[in-house]
Amino acid sequence: DQQVKQNSPSLSVQEGRISILNCDYTNSMFDYFLWYKKYPAEGPTFLISISSIKDKNEDGRFTVFLNKSAKHLSLHIVPSQPGDSAVYFCAATNYNTNAGKSTFGDGTTLTVKP
Amino acid sequence: DGGITQSPKYLFRKEGQNVTLSCEQNLNHDAMYWYRQDPGQGLRLIYYSQIVNDFQKGDIAEGYSVSREKKESFPLTVTSAQKNPTAFYLCASSMQQGVSPLHFGNGTRLTVT
Numbered sequence: 001d002q003q004v005k006q007n008s009p010s011l012s013v014q015e016g017r018i019s020i021l022n023c024d025y026t027n028s029m030f031d032y033f034l035w036y037k038k039y040p041a042e043g044p045t046f047l048i049s050i051s052s053i054k055d056k057n058e059d060g061r062f063t064v065f066l067n068k069s070a071k072h073l074s075l076h077i078v079p080s081q082p083g084d085s086a087v088y089f090c091a092a093t094n095y096n097t098n099a100g101k102s103t104f105g106d107g108t109t110l111t112v113k114p
Numbered sequence: 115d116g117g118i119t120q121s122p123k124y125l126f127r128k129e130g131q132n133v134t135l136s137c138e139q140n141l142n143h144d145a146m147y148w149y150r151q152d153p154g155q156g157l158r159l160i161y162y163s164q165i166v167n168d169f170q171k172g173d174i175a176e177g178y179s180v181s182r183e184k185k186e187s188f189p190l191t192v193t194s195a196q197k198n199p200t201a202f203y204l205c206a207s208s209m210q211q212g213v214s215p216l217h218f219g220n221g222t223r224l225t226v227t
Contacts, residue, residue, distance in 0.1 A: 043120075
Protein backbone atom coordinates (compact mmCIF):
# COMPACT_ATOMS: atom_id res chain seq x y z
CA ASP A 1 0.00 0.00 0.00
CA GLN A 2 1.64 3.19 -1.18
CA GLN A 3 1.31 5.84 1.51
CA VAL A 4 2.52 8.74 -0.63
CA LYS A 5 1.24 9.04 -4.18
CA GLN A 6 2.13 11.35 -7.00
CA ASN A 7 -0.51 10.43 -9.54
CA SER A 8 0.94 12.39 -12.44
CA PRO A 9 4.14 10.76 -13.73
CA SER A 10 4.80 13.75 -15.98
CA LEU A 11 3.81 17.37 -16.51
CA SER A 12 4.67 19.73 -19.35
CA VAL A 13 4.25 23.51 -19.09
CA GLN A 14 5.30 26.55 -21.06
CA GLU A 15 8.04 28.81 -19.74
CA GLY A 16 6.60 31.62 -17.65
CA ARG A 17 3.43 29.74 -16.74
CA ILE A 18 2.57 28.07 -13.45
CA SER A 19 3.56 24.48 -12.71
CA ILE A 20 1.42 22.61 -10.18
CA LEU A 21 2.66 19.28 -8.87
CA ASN A 22 0.35 17.24 -6.67
CA CYS A 23 0.87 14.72 -3.91
CA ASP A 24 -1.60 12.67 -1.83
CA TYR A 25 -0.91 10.74 1.34
CA THR A 26 -2.86 8.21 3.35
CA ASN A 27 -1.07 7.99 6.71
CA SER A 28 -2.63 10.35 9.27
CA MET A 29 0.58 10.23 11.33
CA PHE A 30 2.47 12.22 8.70
CA ASP A 31 2.91 15.77 9.90
CA TYR A 32 5.90 17.06 7.96
CA PHE A 33 6.24 17.15 4.21
CA LEU A 34 9.18 17.86 1.92
CA TRP A 35 9.73 18.35 -1.79
CA TYR A 36 12.96 17.32 -3.48
CA LYS A 37 14.13 18.04 -7.01
CA LYS A 38 16.28 15.63 -8.98
CA TYR A 39 18.23 16.05 -12.20
CA PRO A 40 19.31 12.98 -14.21
CA ALA A 41 22.33 11.13 -12.81
CA GLU A 42 22.37 13.33 -9.70
CA GLY A 43 21.05 12.95 -6.19
CA PRO A 44 17.87 14.78 -5.14
CA THR A 45 18.19 18.20 -3.56
CA PHE A 46 15.86 19.62 -0.96
CA LEU A 47 13.50 22.25 -2.27
CA ILE A 48 10.90 23.24 0.32
CA SER A 49 9.04 21.78 3.27
CA ILE A 50 5.88 22.36 5.27
CA SER A 51 4.71 21.40 8.72
CA SER A 52 1.14 20.31 9.36
CA ILE A 53 0.61 23.35 11.57
CA LYS A 54 0.74 25.47 8.43
CA ASP A 55 -1.24 25.38 5.23
CA LYS A 56 1.21 27.31 3.08
CA ASN A 57 4.95 27.86 2.85
CA GLU A 58 6.63 30.08 0.32
CA ASP A 59 10.23 30.36 -0.86
CA GLY A 60 10.78 32.57 -3.85
CA ARG A 61 9.09 31.04 -6.90
CA PHE A 62 8.14 27.92 -4.95
CA THR A 63 5.05 27.58 -2.77
CA VAL A 64 3.77 24.46 -1.09
CA PHE A 65 0.13 24.18 -0.01
CA LEU A 66 -1.13 21.62 2.47
CA ASN A 67 -4.76 20.50 2.82
CA LYS A 68 -4.79 18.24 5.86
CA SER A 69 -8.43 17.28 5.63
CA ALA A 70 -7.93 16.06 2.06
CA LYS A 71 -4.48 14.65 2.82
CA HIS A 72 -3.20 16.53 -0.17
CA LEU A 73 -0.31 18.84 -0.86
CA SER A 74 0.79 20.67 -3.94
CA LEU A 75 3.90 22.46 -5.12
CA HIS A 76 3.43 25.59 -7.21
CA ILE A 77 6.26 27.01 -9.30
CA VAL A 78 5.67 30.52 -10.62
CA PRO A 79 6.95 31.47 -13.11
CA SER A 80 8.28 28.19 -14.46
CA GLN A 81 11.72 28.25 -16.07
CA PRO A 82 13.45 25.70 -18.34
CA GLY A 83 15.95 25.02 -15.56
CA ASP A 84 13.09 23.75 -13.43
CA SER A 85 12.83 20.71 -15.71
CA ALA A 86 13.55 17.79 -13.38
CA VAL A 87 11.90 15.03 -11.39
CA TYR A 88 10.11 16.26 -8.28
CA PHE A 89 9.62 13.93 -5.32
CA CYS A 90 7.15 14.47 -2.54
CA ALA A 91 8.12 13.00 0.84
CA ALA A 92 6.26 12.68 4.11
CA THR A 93 7.37 11.95 7.65
CA ASN A 94 6.38 12.30 11.28
CA TYR A 95 8.00 15.15 13.24
CA ASN A 96 9.16 12.75 15.93
CA THR A 97 10.92 10.63 13.32
CA ASN A 98 14.13 11.74 11.67
CA ALA A 99 13.55 13.04 8.14
CA GLY A 100 15.59 10.17 6.79
CA LYS A 101 12.68 7.88 7.41
CA SER A 102 10.52 9.84 5.05
CA THR A 103 8.24 7.98 2.71
CA PHE A 104 8.67 9.09 -0.89
CA GLY A 105 6.27 9.26 -3.80
CA ASP A 106 7.27 7.94 -7.21
CA GLY A 107 8.05 11.39 -8.57
CA THR A 108 6.68 13.68 -11.27
CA THR A 109 8.83 14.61 -14.25
CA LEU A 110 8.37 18.29 -15.03
CA THR A 111 9.29 19.62 -18.46
CA VAL A 112 9.30 23.36 -18.95
CA LYS A 113 9.30 24.30 -22.63
CA PRO A 114 10.99 27.54 -23.76
CA ASP B 115 32.72 22.47 -0.11
CA GLY B 116 30.75 20.27 2.24
CA GLY B 117 28.91 17.37 0.74
CA ILE B 118 28.46 13.67 0.22
CA THR B 119 30.73 11.68 -2.06
CA GLN B 120 29.63 8.40 -3.52
CA SER B 121 31.99 6.26 -5.50
CA PRO B 122 32.15 4.89 -8.04
CA LYS B 123 29.49 6.52 -10.22
CA TYR B 124 29.01 3.34 -12.27
CA LEU B 125 29.70 -0.19 -11.08
CA PHE B 126 29.42 -3.48 -12.93
CA ARG B 127 29.48 -6.88 -11.28
CA LYS B 128 28.81 -10.47 -12.12
CA GLU B 129 25.94 -12.24 -10.45
CA GLY B 130 27.00 -13.98 -7.25
CA GLN B 131 29.63 -11.42 -6.28
CA ASN B 132 29.37 -9.12 -3.29
CA VAL B 133 30.03 -5.46 -3.99
CA THR B 134 30.60 -2.50 -1.66
CA LEU B 135 29.44 1.03 -2.43
CA SER B 136 31.28 3.87 -0.78
CA CYS B 137 29.70 6.89 0.89
CA GLU B 138 31.64 9.67 2.65
CA GLN B 139 30.31 12.94 4.07
CA ASN B 140 32.05 16.01 5.46
CA LEU B 141 28.92 17.79 6.65
CA ASN B 142 29.42 16.63 10.24
CA HIS B 143 25.98 15.04 10.12
CA ASP B 144 25.12 12.39 12.66
CA ALA B 145 22.62 10.45 10.58
CA MET B 146 23.30 8.64 7.31
CA TYR B 147 21.06 6.63 5.01
CA TRP B 148 21.06 4.37 1.99
CA TYR B 149 18.22 4.50 -0.52
CA ARG B 150 17.53 2.55 -3.64
CA GLN B 151 15.76 3.95 -6.70
CA ASP B 152 14.33 1.82 -9.49
CA PRO B 153 13.05 3.27 -12.79
CA GLY B 154 9.78 5.13 -12.36
CA GLN B 155 9.74 4.59 -8.63
CA GLY B 156 10.43 6.60 -5.55
CA LEU B 157 13.25 6.15 -3.09
CA ARG B 158 13.12 3.17 -0.78
CA LEU B 159 15.10 3.06 2.45
CA ILE B 160 17.61 0.23 2.79
CA TYR B 161 19.49 1.03 6.01
CA TYR B 162 20.04 4.04 8.20
CA SER B 163 22.39 4.99 11.00
CA GLN B 164 21.79 7.69 13.58
CA ILE B 165 25.09 7.35 15.35
CA VAL B 166 28.48 5.68 14.97
CA ASN B 167 28.48 1.92 15.55
CA ASP B 168 24.70 1.74 15.33
CA PHE B 169 22.39 1.17 12.37
CA GLN B 170 18.86 -0.04 11.67
CA LYS B 171 17.15 -1.82 8.83
CA GLY B 172 14.93 0.16 6.54
CA ASP B 173 12.08 -1.10 4.41
CA ILE B 174 14.14 -3.26 2.03
CA ALA B 175 17.23 -4.41 3.98
CA GLU B 176 17.27 -8.02 2.81
CA GLY B 177 20.42 -8.82 0.83
CA TYR B 178 22.28 -5.73 2.04
CA SER B 179 24.68 -4.99 4.87
CA VAL B 180 26.24 -1.81 6.25
CA SER B 181 28.79 -0.62 8.78
CA ARG B 182 29.26 2.71 10.58
CA GLU B 183 32.72 2.70 12.11
CA LYS B 184 33.30 6.40 11.50
CA LYS B 185 30.94 9.35 11.52
CA GLU B 186 31.99 10.30 8.00
CA SER B 187 31.58 6.92 6.35
CA PHE B 188 28.65 4.57 5.74
CA PRO B 189 29.52 1.88 3.17
CA LEU B 190 26.84 -0.40 1.75
CA THR B 191 27.54 -3.99 0.71
CA VAL B 192 25.21 -5.55 -1.83
CA THR B 193 25.46 -9.27 -1.23
CA SER B 194 24.75 -12.16 -3.56
CA ALA B 195 21.55 -12.73 -1.56
CA GLN B 196 19.99 -9.59 -3.03
CA LYS B 197 17.64 -10.88 -5.74
CA ASN B 198 17.49 -7.76 -7.91
CA PRO B 199 20.61 -5.74 -7.18
CA THR B 200 20.68 -3.69 -10.40
CA ALA B 201 19.54 -0.21 -9.36
CA PHE B 202 20.54 3.36 -8.62
CA TYR B 203 21.81 3.67 -5.05
CA LEU B 204 21.72 6.94 -3.16
CA CYS B 205 23.45 7.79 0.07
CA ALA B 206 22.18 10.66 2.21
CA SER B 207 22.84 12.36 5.51
CA SER B 208 20.99 14.69 7.83
CA MET B 209 21.42 16.50 11.12
CA GLN B 210 20.16 14.39 13.95
CA GLN B 211 18.15 16.93 15.81
CA GLY B 212 14.56 17.60 14.83
CA VAL B 213 13.29 17.11 11.33
CA SER B 214 15.94 18.13 8.86
CA PRO B 215 16.07 17.61 5.11
CA LEU B 216 18.27 14.97 3.56
CA HIS B 217 21.47 15.85 1.74
CA PHE B 218 22.09 13.33 -1.03
CA GLY B 219 25.17 12.17 -2.88
CA ASN B 220 25.09 11.83 -6.66
CA GLY B 221 24.47 8.11 -6.54
CA THR B 222 26.04 4.91 -7.79
CA ARG B 223 24.44 3.01 -10.63
CA LEU B 224 25.05 -0.69 -10.06
CA THR B 225 24.55 -3.17 -12.87
CA VAL B 226 24.73 -6.88 -12.11
CA THR B 227 24.74 -9.35 -15.01
